[in-house]
Amino acid sequence: MTTLSESSTYPAWIYDGTPIDDTFGHGEKAVEFLRWLKHPKSGLPGKAFQLDPWLERIVRRIYGPRHPDGSRIIKTVVLLLPRGNRKTSTAAALALLHTIGPERVPHGEAIFAAADRKQASIAFKxxxxxxxxxxxxAGAVKVYDAHNSAKKIVYSKEHVTLEVISGDAGTQHGRTPNFVLADELHVWPNFYLWEALQSGLDKSDNTLMVVATTAGRGQENVAWEQIEDARKVARGDIADPSILPILFEADRGADWRDEAIWCATNPGLAHGYPSLEGFRRAAAAERSMRERQSFKQLKLNIWLDQSTEPFVDMEVYDTGAGEVEPMDNEPCWIGVDMSTTTDLTAVVAAFKDEDGIVSVLSHFFLPADLLRDRGDRDGVPYPEWAAQGYLTATPGNVIDYGAVTEHLRELCARFDVRELNFDPHFAQPVMAPLIDDGLPVLTMRQGWVTQSPALNELERVIVGGKFRHGGHPLLRWCFANIAIHTDSAGNRTMHKGKSTGRIDGAVATWMVVSRAAANDNAPSYWDDPDLAQSLYGVA
Structure with a gap:
């Protein structure tokens, strides 16, 4: 088994003793400043700030290497670190380095950014x-800590400000920071604060963005994008010396009970933090799926899927991301999961080739006026997906059912559609005109009688490597949100558990993949009205 230290993204340079350039001495000055600081909870003599060797190497690597003009080479640091490795205290010390330390800029603005007021308050304290x-x-700064007002530390002599802000505090545009610490980026609810701060940094030269975060869930968020870019730099897929990836993360397939993995993922363990005995107690206990996933995410930095009880391993799902070949005039089964007039509607068309490969073409609909609002609620980039063609934004603040109807007519004109399967909820406005067109419209019951065997078939196709979805990001998000309920008889149904995300695309998929997979391209059940009525109900 590959160990963490052999991973192509592991920051081995922290431990290998290789020289770190510091021609101008900025790395040494940064280290000296941090050693000069005190921490109220430090166990060292005089409450000295604990700058352990692994952390000292990181500080030197950020601030030492410079361009010939003395400007810093590193512009973005991505520090992926499990909980308990003193990420917040390190972040606070770096912020002060840019406020009162040698990296300060006269009249400069340093920002410590968090997802919400609670996390921002922890950082400020x-x-x-x-x-x-x-x-x-303490004697050289002014502190502003009034209730319900901006929390700031100001170095009056040079008018340098360190302010702690949160993503729930309204717009943050108009700022011109020279330093930003993005704390726990994995829980930021949307892209807006990130975009505001990134655009602010771009206004000046020699700025620095430090992302300090634990692993998160799902891939439709700003943290995943930044971590994935950092991985590409770490692997050498992208040559960008301005980005410093520091990624302490275990592989998804790693043995989560292996103490060697714990130590490699948590650089503080060698120095007494977090508690090794705490790790052992947690690992020795009988763990539920939820507890195991929490252990993997927070202690081993394994990036997880959105759902806490996933239907399938999303890495297996992702193997089907290859391009879906056009299948004009081929037999096709369509599933439609209609929404209320203001929410997500999903249409999935499924095909099966002679090798048993089931391919799907997916498309979604949302009201254009609600794209941003629904994106904030669900934490996904609906406007971006609409611009990329994965989603149709119908004019106004309600879904134009006519657009959905027309899309289904186009599919029927292009493919040999055997069945148009609808979840009957909210579907009548679309079903009625299609029935009038003489198209094979069916309603599909959503209970376990229909859903449980369909999920078994869908799971078999995905796990067997016979599912092709083209890497559609919105469909993937829906699958990552799935939780499975299993009753006492072993029957399974799909739901979204405690997730705020949508599963509409996954629902439309199980409706038709099981039909396509089980069908040998023979005529549809629609051709036997009695059988169709008994199994599905005919509109």
Whole structure:
């Protein structure tokens, strides 16, 4: 089994002792400043800030290498670190390095950004504790900590400000920071704060963005994008010396009980934090699926799927991301999961080739006026998906059912459609005109009698490597949101558990993949009205 230290993205340079360039001495100055700081909870003599060797190497690597003009080479740091490795105290110290330390810029603006007020408050208290622990700093700054007002630390002599902000505090455009610390990016609800801060950094030269986060869930979020870009730099897929990837993450297939994996993923364990005994107690206990996933995500930095009880392993699902070949005039089964007039509607067309490969073409609909609002609610980039053609944004603030109807007519004109299967909820406005057209419209019951065997067939196709979905990002998100309920008789049904995400595309998929997979391209059940009525109900 490949160990973490052999991974192509593992930051081996932290431990290998290779020289780190520091021609101008900025790396040494940064280290000296952090050693000068105190921390109220430090166990070292004089409450000195604990700058362990692994962390010192990181600081030197960020601030030492410079261009000939003295400007910093590193512009973005992506630090993926499990919980308990003193990420917040490190982040606070780096923020102070740019506020009162040698990296400060006169009249500069340093920002400590968090997802919400609660996390921002934790970050502020950490920075404030470091400030108050050393009298020389406390006497040189002004602290603004009034209730319901901006929390700031100001170095008055040079008018440098460190402000802690959150994503739920309204717009943050108009800022011109020279330093941003993005704390726990994996829980940021949307892209807006990130975009505002990134655009602010772009206004000036020699700025620095530090992302310090634990692993998250799902791939439709700003954290996944940044981590995935950092992985590409770490592997050498992208040559970008301005990005420094520091990725402490275990492989998804790693043995989560292996102490060697724990130590490789958690650089602080060698120095007494987090608690090794705590790891052992957690690993020794009988773990539910939820607890095991929590252990993997928070202690081993394994990026998880959106659902806490996934239907299938999304890595297996992703093997079907190859291009879906056009299948004009071929037998086709269509599933439609209609929504209310203001939510997501999914249409999935399924085909099966002679080798038993089931391919799907997916498309979605949302009201154009609600794209951003629904994107904020669900935490996904609906406007971007619409621009990329994965989603049709119908004019207005309700779905234009006529657009859905027309899309289905186009599919029927292009393919040999055997069945148009509808979840009957909210579907009548679309079903009625298609019935009038003489198209093979069916309603499909959503209970376990229909769904459980269909899920078995869908699972068999996916796990067997016979499912092709073209890498459609919205469909993948729907599948990642699935949770499975199993009753006492072993019957399974699909739901979204506690997730706020949608599963509409997955519902439309199980409706038709099982039909396509089980059918030998023979005539549809529609051709036997009595059988269709008994199994599905005919509209």
């Amino acid at each position: 950490e920075a404030l504790g470091i400030v108050q622990a050393r009298q020389q700093i």
